[in-house]
Amino acid sequence: MTETRQWGFSEEELASLPTVYRPDLLQDQVVVLSGGGSGMGKAMAYLFTRLGAKVMICGRREEKLAETRDGIRRLLGRDIAIMPMTIRDPDQVDALMDRTIAEFGRIDHVVNNGGGQFPQAAIDFSKKGWNAVIDTNLNGTWHMMQAAAKRWRDRGEAGSIVNIVAYVERGMPQAAHTCAARAGVIYLSKTVATEWAPLNIRVNCVAPGTVATEGFNVYPPEATARFADTNPMRRMGNAWDVAEGVIYLVAPSGKFITGEMLTIDGGMQMWGTVWPGGVPEHFNVV
Numbered sequence: 001m002t003e004t005r006q007w008g009f010s011e012e013e014l015a016s017l018p019t020v021y022r023p024d025l026l027q028d029q030v031v032v033l034s035g036g037g038s039g040m041g042k043a044m045a046y047l048f049t050r051l052g053a054k055v056m057i058c059g060r061r062e063e064k065l066a067e068t069r070d071g072i073r074r075l076l077g078r079d080i081a082i083m084p085m086t087i088r089d090p091d092q093v094d095a096l097m098d099r100t101i102a103e104f105g106r107i108d109h110v111v112n113n114g115g116g117q118f119p120q121a122a123i124d125f126s127k128k129g130w131n132a133v134i135d136t137n138l139n140g141t142w143h144m145m146q147a148a149a150k151r152w153r154d155r156g157e158a159g160s161i162v163n164i165v166a167y168v169e170r171g172m173p174q175a176a177h178t179c180a181a182r183a184g185v186i187y188l189s190k191t192v193a194t195e196w197a198p199l200n201i202r203v204n205c206v207a208p209g210t211v212a213t214e215g216f217n218v219y220p221p222e223a224t225a226r227f228a229d230t231n232p233m234r235r236m237g238n239a240w241d242v243a244e245g246v247i248y249l250v251a252p253s254g255k256f257i258t259g260e261m262l263t264i265d266g267g268m269q270m271w272g273t274v275w276p277g278g279v280p281e282h283f284n285v286v
């Protein structure tokens, strides 16, 4: 079976989806959020804004960031800040943090959501492809974490970080590059969660399963057609499921949680395999 479709929520849905959280939960808290121009990051930008936070989003493509900003302005009557940049460049990351502090006075939370990969058997990875995925998902996330933590330390302020990763304990066939990068981020997070606890900096991860977003456009239709069957609930998650999980960790509900990974995957960690490039013949069994 093949399937082609539009993924993700409309701006109107993001502005009106019900949430379990009260509207002033994050009043005037400042969040820096990568990958806010699409998918889960866009959902988070809407939800943080709806809960009263001041939001800075970044990503490489300005037009996508502007679309999120304009939608929020039109539908929620609030302004957010945008900055086109790449998390791979530590100088651009420093500029992002400094600009956020200049604009909003401080930073309370950093959500490292920007990232991605392409589906391919590991044996065929090109050097450039491997480096691109590691540089984005591992190095880029680290640049953001360290840049924020240095500012919190130097300014004597508390902070929290949430890194969007993936559930990697059973490996991720056809996504070994991202599996390696995300495993790195998870154990980096657990390590600095300890090192930075005396600085009042909490560090956690969120591991989504198959979550229907426009990010699925990098996968072939025969792969996405199976995505709902990769967990025991036999459905895909959505960007709101992940956005609400992130809020749980950054809000006071998460104040005693650090070094943790919240898996939001419909049970995929126990049953189901994604095969984002399509199921190889050998594994095509009932």
Ligand SMILES: CCC/C=C/C(=O)SCCNC(=O)CCNC(=O)[C@H](O)C(C)(C)COP(=O)([O-])OP(=O)([O-])OC[C@H]1O[C@@H](n2cnc3c(N)ncnc32)[C@H](O)[C@@H]1OP(=O)([O-])[O-]
Pocket: 115, 116, 117, 118, 119, 120, 126, 128, 129, 130, 132, 133, 136, 166, 172, 175, 209, 210, 215, 216, 218, 274, 276
């Ligand atoms: C797993 C299921 C669960 C997860 C779901 C999600 O995450 S959904 C969300 C998912 N959302 C996303 O994943 C979206 C974000 N993803 C991305 O932006 C890219 O995948 C990126 C992470 C590589 C970005 O790095 P970048 O801007 O540097 O990218 P670039 O375009 O310049 O490529 C650099 C090199 O990578 C190689 N290569 C690239 N594509 C393929 C391919 N299809 N085939 C083979 N190789 C490929 C190639 O060597 C290329 O160089 P070349 O040969 O062209 O000179």
Ligand SMILES: NC(=O)C1=CN([C@@H]2O[C@H](COP(=O)(O)OP(=O)(O)OC[C@H]3O[C@@H](n4cnc5c(N)ncnc54)[C@H](OP(=O)(O)O)[C@@H]3O)[C@@H](O)[C@H]2O)C=CC1
Pocket: 034, 035, 036, 037, 038, 039, 040, 041, 058, 059, 060, 061, 062, 064, 085, 086, 087, 088, 113, 114, 115, 116, 117, 136, 140, 164, 165, 166, 207, 208, 209, 210, 211, 212, 213, 214, 215, 216
């Ligand atoms: N959807 C899913 O099922 C799952 C997704 N994930 C991860 O969750 C995160 C969000 O994914 P999702 O919303 O689904 O997909 P999207 O592709 O919509 O989101 C990825 C975002 O990251 C941004 N981004 C990519 N590279 C960089 C970079 N170098 N610097 C700054 N921003 C960057 C992209 O913007 P731009 O291209 O403009 O830079 C884009 O907005 C990703 O890390 C993804 O890999 C993990 C597990 C499952």
